[in-house]
Amino acid sequence: MAFFINKPFRLISMCMIISLIGVMILSPDLPARAARVTLATSLGIQPNQEYWVKPEIDPYFNPSFPIKSPISVEEVEQYERIQSFQINEDYLYKTFNSIRxxxxxxxxxxxxxxxxxxxxxxxxxxxxxxxxxxxxxxxxxxxxxxxxxxxxxxxxxxxxxxxLWQVSETKYWPDSTKEHYITGTIYNGQKQIIEITSSESNKDGHCIYGITKNAKGVEIRRTICDEATGDYRQTIYRNDEGVQTNLVTYLDDGQVKNEYFSQDGRIVKTTNEPIYPDYLIMEETSDGS
Known part of the structure; x- marks a missing residue:
């Protein structure tokens, strides 16, 4: 069930909201729970309830808490891309849906x-x-x-x-706004699973690894990160049978080295072209880009 904004909350001044966000950004552990509670309450948002928003929220949760008022499900229905979320008891994003x-x-x-x-x-x-x-x-x-x-x-x-329907669930380190585990599932237009990704980050919020499996549970991607920075280092790509097809190395200059493998494990070609999953290509095409 979606929850909507009560009329009194609409009267909260933007100055108050901007001030609260400023306090959050300056906090050493972004942000203090009390500030998140105050902001969420001013927006009419409570934990473990579904809210709909205009299709403009960063799906990577930056920041990891709501800062804009939700809208009614009737209003959001008119968009081609729609989004909904729930927050947890610490007033951080718990689940997030992005629907195309x-x-x-x-x-x-x-x-x-x-x-x-x-x-x-x-x-x-x-x-x-x-x-x-x-x-x-x-x-x-x-x-x-x-x-x-x-x-x-x-x-x-x-x-x-x-x-396309993308669903994610985030769990955080105790007493922190830093993500610990994120699980994301992508469904096609028939609501069939395309892939499931699980990732883990350290207490600094830096990525450790990410593993993606297809609908059959076969690992098709594994990304290794630099724990000191969270930067991607390498991604191993496999086909739907689990056979390695590519090794992509992320270079310090922002370029990539993409090595292609034969069925018997030999490197047969090297390029500097990244790899994009089919669903991301569809997203770009539907956006007209």
């Missing part, structure tokens, strides 16, 4: 929906009959229809299709 959809105008059978009153409706079609949903239920579907009816006429109708 496509919206396509469609012509609807007016007789099929002739009995509807005026309003906005969400539904799927089962045996060519509408199965009506709440807006929250609709968002979780691989696809659904949205129809707006005014004065007895359908004035807008779209089909919304899920493209």
């Amino acid at each position: 959809r496509s919206r396509t105008p469609v012509e609807m059978d007016t007789e099929l929906l002739s009995s509807l009153e005026n309003g906005t409706f969400y539904f799927t079609l089962i045996d060519n009959k509408p199965y009506f949903l709440s807006v929250r239920e609709a968002i979780e579907q691989p696809s659904y229809y949205k129809v707006i009816k005014e004065m007895g006429n359908i004035i807008a109708s779209v089909r919304v299709d899920l493209m």
